[in-house]
Amino acid sequence: MKKVLAAALCGAVMFLLPGCGGERLPYAREMGDMALMRTMGVDTGEGGAEQLHVTVSSGRRARGLQGEAEPPLVLSAERESISSACLAMQGLSDSYVFYGHVDQLLLGEELSRRGILETLQYFSQDQELGMGTQVWIVRGGTAAEAISAEQERGVESRLSTIQTDSEMGMAGMTRTVGETLTSLMEDGSAYLPGLVPGEDGALLEAGYGVVKDGMLAGWLTGEQARGLELAAEQVGADILELETRGGGAAVRVTAVSVSCVPEFSGERLTGLELACRLSLRAEESWGEPEPAELCAAAEERETARISAALEQLKGWNADCLGLARRAGQMESARWNALRAQWPEVFPELEIQVTVQASLLAA
Template sequence: MKRMGAAAVLAAALLLSGCGKAALPYAREMGDMALLRTMGVDAEEEAGQVRVTVSTGKRAAGLQGESQPPLILSAGGESLSAACLSMQGLSDSYVFYGYVDQLLLGEEAALEGVEPVLDYFSRDVELGLGAQVWLVRGGTAQAAIQAGGETGVDSRLSTLQTDSEMGAAGITRTAGEVFSSLLEQGCAYLPALRAAGPEETEGQTVLLEAGYGVLRDGKLAGYLDGESAKGLELLTGQTAEDIIEVDLPSGRAVARITEVSTRCEPVFQGEELTGLRLYCRAAAELAEFHEPMDQGELAQLREALEEREGLRLRQVMEQLRGWGTDCTALGSQVAQADPARWEKLRGEWEERFSMIPYEVSVQVSVSRTYGDLA
């Protein structure tokens, strides 16, 4: 495992990049510059070639600041540096990367490996690891950026990030978080997007959430969808607001999962790690239900919610174990529980994680918005 000095390497990279925005060049006026917000990276068909696509947000024109469509530029090259430099010749304005806060990775680029891109962001004086990173599922970053049309894609990505912070969308991650996970654990997860065509979205092309991509050794191992994606969110304790419907004798009840906490406890026999125990605790509010709901039905509801969340956890564990990717860092919880024993496990954790028995325990408390029921 290439984990030696990972924290020090990343810290140095953060200092070099500043994770903030580079100062504007003194010789340039703001009106002469194209301030980029989004960058996409794709692998070209020719081996060793990459394509970089960039976009500004909506631009102001004239003294009245009238809105213009975003500026989108795209260039290929044998390296990211060469492709980015080529952008200067495609625009009448000076192309400035210091405001890039969104990074899109095409699927082919992820299959080839994302570490060169993340390393580039860590070293470039204008870019930084604070950018939000997304994986374009089944497509290219170039097409995803162009899908924004005259309104641009940056506002859509900003909305997804804000919704995530409010618990109304899936987990978002920065380039630094993904890079750190790859350096320290050899694997990582990142949110995936797909372009929904006009037939799905009433005449517009929109970027929609599409689960999570899982990276192993920097390359795309596979995707987590549906219940497995929800399971990943449970494992991290960052579940998006979730609606679960349950049929009861008195009618259908609709519960909203509002809080989740999951911890991992190792099971040792002597010096040998023999298993893992996952304890998930969740809180749910009744959003819709038929009166009266007696204690028997309430117990049925709670059991149904616990069964659903337990199934999600088992599904995601089976997928991650199949790939040998502990991308939610359960190993770090084993290390915290017993640092001495962990030192003996560290070098073989990927293999052990794939094979070790585990148990899942879920407990859900259910309440109305105005008082606890159970």
């Protein structure tokens, strides 16, 4: 699989070189004659395992000289490949359908369980698409349903909000096509954020899907999802409500750093120490809580979260956090031995998680 992924990444670079693929650029067109697509969804087709159902959506479009908004344009087609489905959709619109603005990709869960490599490779190699496209998996549903549920408001607006909130630490982690392909190539697995439609149809965060060897292995939700974020050195959108003898407080993690230190017996990998440092800020408090007790309560809670996530990843033998690579940076002289042993020892590896928290002054 690594050879296939390496070829995909090399292909993506070649398309960026001057003179490569130039003949595939579209003819010049007036902007008013083009439908600029922003979001693409890919599902398994109803016609069998060899079929793909592709759905695309534009943003809300200006109409007339006053720029009045009208609903997004949503098109779909079912073919044996994404490229043929995209070509088929040209005949479904009065305008030229342009895919060069697509930077959001939704994957249905059934497709994800069968395999997402071909879809990711298509984005890495196509002239109009790119490695920076953001990727989500629709948990328990299809990408077409998710796009249709948001058709009136425009799914691209909701996904843009989630991405912006993630960058501000107000939502979970997001991932790009390039990041996902790199993780699959280097670590054999990757995590992707999940989404589910809410009661009003708006897409909501739904944990993380763990992809191993290109196929969805399972989901990390709740406490496990929070543990994954911490181990990945990401500040999630989370408030810890902690109680002490003197009172309590609602605290938030503002910064996190993690070190991975391997333990060897000779050349045999025997364990791994995952040391996490947290910076906390009290958002509100009640009573008179002791800072040291708040830190101790936070350390216990976050240790349990990280440990829960790691136990599940070990059960899938899916190192989507790149722990082997991170440990290898600490023991570069033993990297070859660590890398060779990792797939065999990771499921049974003893991982000691330690968390040290500090409370920022008010």
